[in-house]
Amino acid sequence: MDFNDYMSLDFSILYRCMHKYYDIALTNYDISSGQVSFLTILNKNEGITLAELANICSFDKGTVTKGIQKLEEKGYVIEQNSTDKRAKLLYLTSKAKSIMSDLYMIKRNWWEFITKEVDDESLLKYQNVQNLLVKQAKSYLEATNTDDIKFFGLQKTTLLDYPGKLASTIFTGGCNFCCPFCQNSDLVYLKEGLKEISENEILTFLNSRKKILDGICISGGEPLLHKGLIPFIKKVKEMGLLVKLDTNGFLYERLKEIVDLKLVDYVAMDIKNSPSKYSITSGVDNLDLEPIKKSVELLKSSPVDYEFRTTIVKEFHDESSIREIGLWLRGAKRYFLQNFRNDEFVINKNLHSLDINTMNKFKEILKNDILEVELRGV
Ligand code: SF4
Incomplete structure (x- = not known):
């Protein structure tokens, strides 16, 4: 296995471990780890549209639509008409707001746990490298036009x-x-x-x-x-x-x-x-x-x-x-x-x-x- 394979595998392991952690930590809230991402993004950006949310988290619109529908059914999110009525705007309900500090704490605890043996300087470097990787990955998807005819x-x-x-x-x-x-x-x-x-x-x-x-x-x-x-x-x-x-x-x-x-x-x-x-x-x-x-x-x-x-x-x-x-x-x-x-x-x-x-x-x-x-x- 070469260097690149290790890197990709490590990302995958990190991702799966995080999901397992969230599954256990979120048992009392009836939400999934993916929905935590939507709620934390909405908490900082209330009034954005589905398309804007999909863009921020790089999910396809179908996945975000389903996730938001579930959050609406559970009473965590409401949609309101925008002034021009062309798109619905997303807001957190008071039920969602009442659990946000718990969700931040769950998120923080995981981060603290996995980084406890990494010094601040290395973490900062890692964050910069990760930002570059995410930017590069997004640019690939944006450049690939799925409508191109083959x-x-x-x-x-x-x-x-x-x-x-x-x-x-x-x-x-x-x-x-x-x-x-x-x-x-x-x-x-x-x-x-x-x-x-x-x-x-x-x-x-x-x-x-x-x-x-x-x-x-x-x-x-x-x-x-x-x-x-x-x-x-x-x-x-x-x-x-x-x-x-x-x-x-x-x-x-x-x-x-x-x-x-x-x-x-x-x-x-x-x-x-x-x-x-x-x-x-x-x-x-x-x-x-x-x-x-x-x-x-x-x-x-x-x-x-x-x-x-x-x-x-x-x-x-x-x-x-x-x-x-x-x-x-x-x-x-x-x-x-x-x-x-x-x-x-x-x-x-x-x-x-x-x-x-x-x-x-x-x-x-x-x-x-x-x-x-x-x-x-x-
Ligand atoms: S002839 Fe072949 S290509 Fe044409 S419609 Fe039938 S299956 Fe499709």
């Missing part, structure tokens, strides 16, 4: 993914579906060892190619799962590139936001199957179809260019499911039928494609309801 694949040039355009395709990781025919199982399961490509690397690459490329295609996985997608697309649009988005359409609200903000130039939305077979084809039990239906209507009625597309799998699609899809999408502008391809990355390798005659028959059925129907990749 990518797991880049196809530098393609003429196939964005109809009529020279594009790069980038792949996000993770998906909310688990379609048995999915050819991107690595992206769905985020396999260990999958190389991550940072947003910065992608932006640097796109910047170097922006004069050659027409646009980019953002595929997945399911790109809409990522909170950082919108800021990322804004940066890409600033380079003057077109943006195509591939989506399964389940996250309707996010799709609507992106379409309303005019951040995408083309949307390719998967239609996994007819509504009655959607769950089994998407690999999600009892899938709620409402958001998908809303996404379909959104694209049909919006000015954004779009296509619907279905990967046809022998085990899932037949004439009746194709007729159902046609009725559902009636009036849609463009629809592609793609034949299933089995390879090492497919989730369920026991599936099969259909022959070209059947694919053409499906195409003819759909032409009754949809303006432009094409086969792709057959």
Whole structure:
């Protein structure tokens, strides 16, 4: 074990011992050691908000909210409206004030006990070092933007993914579906060892190619799962590139936001199957179809260019499911039928494609309801 390991371990031991001490010392007060921190901070800063409290003690807002709720239930804290009513202000109750000197004494006793063999000069040095460590640790968390979008694949040039355009395709990781025919199982399961490509690397690459490329295609996985997608697309649009988005359409609200903000130039939305077979084809039990239906209507009625597309799998699609899809999408502008391809990355390798005659028959059925129907990749 090297020096750093010892240091980290010592912090952890100190922390756990302190909590055990507090658990015993606080038995009569029905509060936890974490709540002592909230009470002592509030005693010095009455009238602060939850967000300010979370910031002072470097806890996430959810943890502080739960802790404060418990203290309210126990009668130690009350919330009051601020004058502008945008945030509640936190105050200690008289019950809390009546125990504060006990809590300070409990805190002090612990400190006295663990430092009794350390002289003042060393303690002062330790305090300075500890302050530096805390500052450094906080700066790491502040610099790490959890909303940054991470990518797991880049196809530098393609003429196939964005109809009529020279594009790069980038792949996000993770998906909310688990379609048995999915050819991107690595992206769905985020396999260990999958190389991550940072947003910065992608932006640097796109910047170097922006004069050659027409646009980019953002595929997945399911790109809409990522909170950082919108800021990322804004940066890409600033380079003057077109943006195509591939989506399964389940996250309707996010799709609507992106379409309303005019951040995408083309949307390719998967239609996994007819509504009655959607769950089994998407690999999600009892899938709620409402958001998908809303996404379909959104694209049909919006000015954004779009296509619907279905990967046809022998085990899932037949004439009746194709007729159902046609009725559902009636009036849609463009629809592609793609034949299933089995390879090492497919989730369920026991599936099969259909022959070209059947694919053409499906195409003819759909032409009754949809303006432009094409086969792709057959
Ligand atoms: S096919 Fe698309 S929606 Fe289905 S699991 Fe794969 S990435 Fe997700």
